[in-house]
Amino acid sequence: MIDLIAHNIAPIMFVTVMAMLLLGYPVAFTLAAGGLLFFVVGVQLAEVAPNEITLFWTLLQANPERVYGVMSNDTLLAIPFFTFMGIILERSRMAEDLLETVGQLFGPVRGGVAYAVILVGALLAATTGVVAASVIAMGLISLPIMMRYGYNTRMATGAISAAGSLAQVIPPSLVLIVMADQLGRPVGDMYVGAVFPGLILVALYCAYVFFITIVRPEAAPALPLEARTLGAGVPTLLAALAAAVAIYILAYYFVFDQLRYETRLVWSAVVSVGIVYGFSLANHSLKLGLLSRLAEQVIIVLIPPLALIFLVLGTIFLGIATPTEGGAMGATGALILAFSKRRLSLKTLTQALDTTTKLTAFVMFILIGARVFGLTFYGVNGNIWIEELLLDLPGGELGFLIIVTIIIFILGCFLDFFEIAFILVPLLAPVADKLGIDLIWFGIIIGLNLQTSFLTPPFGFALFYLRSVSPTKPWLDAVSGRTLPSVKTTDIYRGALPFIAIQIVTIALVIAYPPIVTHYKDDIVRVDPDDVDIDLPPIGGSDGGGLELPPMDGDLGLPPIGGDNGLGAPDLGLPPPDLGGPTQTEQPAEPAIDLSQPPSFD
Numbered sequence: 001m002i003d004l005i006a007h008n009i010a011p012i013m014f015v016t017v018m019a020m021l022l023l024g025y026p027v028a029f030t031l032a033a034g035g036l037l038f039f040v041v042g043v044q045l046a047e048v049a050p051n052e053i054t055l056f057w058t059l060l061q062a063n064p065e066r067v068y069g070v071m072s073n074d075t076l077l078a079i080p081f082f083t084f085m086g087i088i089l090e091r092s093r094m095a096e097d098l099l100e101t102v103g104q105l106f107g108p109v110r111g112g113v114a115y116a117v118i119l120v121g122a123l124l125a126a127t128t129g130v131v132a133a134s135v136i137a138m139g140l141i142s143l144p145i146m147m148r149y150g151y152n153t154r155m156a157t158g159a160i161s162a163a164g165s166l167a168q169v170i171p172p173s174l175v176l177i178v179m180a181d182q183l184g185r186p187v188g189d190m191y192v193g194a195v196f197p198g199l200i201l202v203a204l205y206c207a208y209v210f211f212i213t214i215v216r217p218e219a220a221p222a223l224p225l226e227a228r229t230l231g232a233g234v235p236t237l238l239a240a241l242a243a244a245v246a247i248y249i250l251a252y253y254f255v256f257d258q259l260r261y262e263t264r265l266v267w268s269a270v271v272s273v274g275i276v277y278g279f280s281l282a283n284h285s286l287k288l289g290l291l292s293r294l295a296e297q298v299i300i301v302l303i304p305p306l307a308l309i310f311l312v313l314g315t316i317f318l319g320i321a322t323p324t325e326g327g328a329m330g331a332t333g334a335l336i337l338a339f340s341k342r343r344l345s346l347k348t349l350t351q352a353l354d355t356t357t358k359l360t361a362f363v364m365f366i367l368i369g370a371r372v373f374g375l376t377f378y379g380v381n382g383n384i385w386i387e388e389l390l391l392d393l394p395g396g397e398l399g400f401l402i403i404v405t406i407i408i409f410i411l412g413c414f415l416d417f418f419e420i421a422f423i424l425v426p427l428l429a430p431v432a433d434k435l436g437i438d439l440i441w442f443g444i445i446i447g448l449n450l451q452t453s454f455l456t457p458p459f460g461f462a463l464f465y466l467r468s469v470s471p472t473k474p475w476l477d478a479v480s481g482r483t484l485p486s487v488k489t490t491d492i493y494r495g496a497l498p499f500i501a502i503q504i505v506t507i508a509l510v511i512a513y514p515p516i517v518t519h520y521k522d523d524i525v526r527v528d529p530d531d532v533d534i535d536l537p538p539i540g541g542s543d544g545g546g547l548e549l550p551p552m553d554g555d556l557g558l559p560p561i562g563g564d565n566g567l568g569a570p571d572l573g574l575p576p577p578d579l580g581g582p583t584q585t586e587q588p589a590e591p592a593i594d595l596s597q598p599p600s601f602d
Contacts, residue, residue, distance in 0.1 A: 081327025121163025135164030158495030233292025412453020
């Protein structure tokens with residue numbers, strides 16, 4: 001019995017800790033306590049099965065060093081910066097401004113508010129990176145508008161929850177930072193690899209809304225004329241966009257043409273956007289009337305968050321800043337943006353700092369607990385058990401990816417993404433590496449999977465966030481004066497199902513066509529050793545133009561120090577030393593050995 005337990009201590013430990021997590025015990029303490037408890041058990045069992053378990057008491061001294069490794073990790077330093085940036089932007093009511101403006105821009109189109117929710121969700125994901133903030137903000141602002149103008153409840157709730165969950169996969173996502181740390185890959189590569197999958201998701205969401213407007217036009221109507229407060233004005237907006245592009249081209253090719261590519265791009269974009277933005281502000285302040293109200297509002301509201309996205313992600317993608325430096329610049333830009341809108345107060349700043357500190361401490365404690373758990377799990381050869389279990393799956397690389405996707409999808413319905421990232425990813429990454437799977441590609445697949453878990457009933461976190469701000473009973477709409485129905489939990493669940501299907505399709509696309517992610521390697525110059533030719537000049541004299549080597553006849557061109565022995569060695573003029581034996585010239589000849597006779601031992 002003891003031998004059986006010792007042989008299966010790794011799966012017993014894994015199942016026990018996962019069961020405790022599913023029961024709701026605190027993650028960090030469950031991981032640490034489980035690791036220490038099974039460490040004690042493992043040390044006792046190591047005497048019975050030394051080949052199965054390699055644990056001993058002095059190994060505990062490795063834990064302080066592992067904890068210090070967590071606290072000194074530069075990659076994780078980006079988490080508080082991006083968290084602080086997202087909270088400041090959420091407190092500055094940027095989501096409210098964006099939803100109102102983009103909703104007016106798409107208002108004349110059927111499903112316009114749904115399009116606005118999806119696009120604003122993508123913009124918020126690229127600035128805040130926090131799912132809860134995006135879902136709650138859009139639920140409070142957009143859901144009443146969509147219900148007021150006759151949107152189908154399931155359509156409205158599904159679009160809001162799906163758009164809010166985009167913060168899981170669109171950079172600068174906290175999930176991608178943690179994933180890069182656990183996989184041992186650069187955060188910048190993870191961000192570049194996630195761009196196309198994020199854009200594909202946004203496009204598929206919009207395609208679904210378009211499909212609904214064709215099949216069931218009454219489920220997503222256009223805004224009525226009286227609700228379009230900004231009126232028309234798209235031609236002047238297009239003219240302003242064309243002017244910005246023209247200014248960019250002139251600046252890039254004629255003003256900053258002497259600078260490096262990255263610097264030219266940045267300064268040209270700054271000049272073009274700055275001129276258009278300044279002109280819009282002047283048009284608004286001086287009431288020049290050169291731009292329509294719609295164009296003016298769109299430029300003034302959209303440019304600051306887009307500039308912030310470029311400040312953070314653009315500098316990272318161009319190699320100007322590391323992700324940590326990009327997060328610091330983003331936090332500074334968010335403070336400037338909130339201050340310019342006169343929405344930065346001491347209370348807001350204090351709340352943002354408190355929330356950032358709590359979330360950062362939460363992540364650090366989970367990671368410390370995971371390190372304690374990992375030390376014991378590897379000591380009982382749990383990594384070997386995982387590898388043997390997964391390497392023998394049918395289908396090779398594809399079979400491994402499908403099984404891992406299913407497992408994480410199921411666990412994502414019950415566990416937070418931090419728990420999955422800190423527990424499962426370090427165990428799965430070595431197996432993926434042995435199968436030859438690109439770890440950035442693998443991390444993006446897991447990130448998409450975790451995003452899907454945010455929408456999965458009954459435990460999807462995005463659904464919980466939306467439920468918390470949705471009306472639970474009939475309510476009076478102050479604008480229309482009508483009593484509107486409540487939002488049922490089943491409507492929220494059923495509204496998310498089509499978007500879950502879209503997520504699964506996206507995961508399948510990324511698995512089937514890896515270049516969607518692995519394009520991050522395209523800019524890396526790789527040299528094939530077979531294509532390298534090394535040409536050396538011919539060896540000869542100066543008359544042949546070759547290398548001038550010293551003569552090989554013993555004369556190295558050194559002046560003789562003593563005698564003339566051909567090597568320039570000193571000749572001290574002394575006889576050889578007498579060691580009491582025959583000299584070299586007087587050595588007696590050795591007798592010949594007759595191999596035809598047996599040896600004699602006299």
